[in-house]
Amino acid sequence: MVHQTIATKMTSASSASIRINPMNFRLLRLVATTLIVGTLVACSTKPPQTPAPPPDTGATTAPPPVYHPVPGTLNQSKSRWVPVEWNDLPGFSDDALFEAWNAWLRSCEKPAPAFAPLCADVRRLSIATGEEQRAWMMEKLRPYRVEATDGRTDGMLTGYYEPLMDAARAPGNGYNVPLYAPPADLGVRKPWYTRQQIDTLPAAQAALAGKAIAWVKDPVEAMVLHIQGSGRIRVQEADGSVRLVRLAFAGTNDQPYKSIGKWLLDQGLVRDATWPGITAWTVQNPQRVNELLWANPRYVFFREEPLSALDAAFGPRGAQGVPLTPGRSIAVDRASIPYGTPVWLASAGPTVQLSRLVLAQDTGSAILGAVRADFFTGWGHEAGEVAGRLKQNLRLWALWPR
Incomplete structure (x- = not known):
């Protein structure tokens, strides 16, 4: 994964x-x-002057330590x-x-x-x-x-970890953040569209038409799912039933990963860049959520997997x-x-x-x-x-x- x-x-x-x-x-x-049974400034002061070498006394300088393998x-x-x-x-x-x-x-x-x-x-x-x-x-x-x-x-x-969130098969009732399967041209166009382009560019949206696996409510929770690479959703089916499924990693848009926590810190917008801190900031600044998410151009695509008891x-x-x-x-x-x-x-x-x-x-x-x-x-x-x-x-x- x-x-x-x-x-x-x-x-x-x-x-x-x-x-x-x-x-x-x-x-x-x-x-x-x-x-078994089933078998990770420069300062403004002038640099210090290099001290004069000690007088030559004829003694040799000790060599650096040598690693002796055990x-x-x-x-x-x-x-x-x-x-x-x-x-x-x-x-x-x-x-x-x-x-x-x-x-x-x-x-x-x-x-x-x-x-x-x-x-x-x-x-x-x-x-x-x-x-x-x-x-x-x-x-x-x-x-x-x-x-x-x-x-x-x-x-x-x-x-x-694996995030666990509620989802729906169709948008509406607050479920308006899509989770996509890979588009058909993902392997042809490298890198693929950025996260911002996926959200705003008609060509990217056309390429993803019909590719939404499910829809969730919170864009920050969706970002967590993208960062973790897989997760579980309790998805409401068309018949009203609820089913637990796994969304497994299926590829990325080949764009570089950028930390949204670091973006907030660099902008001086938060001191606490944990997920609770990020979530609190989004609640206080809903008009800037897209700006935050678009700071990370990487986008992850998923495939749906059934979840048996095992x-x-x-x-x-x-x-x-x-x-x-x-x-x-x-x-x-x-x-x-x-x-x-x-x-x-x-x-x-x-x-x-x-x-x-x-x-x-x-x-x-x-x-x-x-x-x-x-x-x-x-x-x-x-x-x-x-x-x-x-x-x-x-x-x-x-x-x-x-």
Whole structure:
């Protein structure tokens, strides 16, 4: 799933610890058993004068420090993995591993070559105890500290989620913001029309005639959906029934992404560029909403997907090609961590306290760097509150087969 993380658009919902709906986890645990069974001025003063070099005393200048790799270090394009001991992983003995096993089972649907031989055991152990799962991991895997090529071990964690909103199949009764499927000439005209042109240019509107999947009420909520790259809608059908469906990412207009939160800050219009702050500004300045939205020329197109009971227990498909698991799937820079890799994640901050096993199953245009991850929080308002404020320190350990 292609998305831009919220925290790159704003300095951004609950404090203390993350709260993923317990009902989701109970459902996920049941799903895991079912799966097994069914298998990121210049100043005005003059520059200081360069000091004179010290007198030559005949002593030689010490060379810069040289990095000596630890034996067993694995090098990736954007990171290096340094072998460590299992007791170096904070909270390893305390994690409820069965929750992560749901994500691991999903990865085994499209496993990376290095992990394919382990998938039979992963399936078998989905109903094992946490102690049995932990013992197996310690036997089959080796932990590596993920660090940048300059040795930095600290990075940044942000969050993303699936918005959930009401929608209608036809415009009217306040539902006047369309969500479009890709136009027929999307692959021919590159870049396609900007967001402003889509809203105002007759040629763009003609190209999108008949392409509206559904209509929502709030243009800012629609923008959130575009930023996240997918979402869920409770759509009112023509017969009056209401159905829950997923809108999955189907392409963009190939225009650059621009942060509307940053636009507001640059204009000096707000001090709080979180989604609540942005929403409050739009309520006070309804005549400038289009100006705000048009500051971001990128536009996202969707495809509709049905949501079965099983599908509803997981998120959209990530870049690995498997559905995401709330609280246990992360988006990474693929040049640092390959898809399908189990990762130990540790992050402490004002929004969440995390020490847990997660799976690298997605990526995003803003997820760049060695120690960088976007944490999938789930769907709906509460997940959005957490994702919208999540921006804090991060450390990662890759778990790789021995």
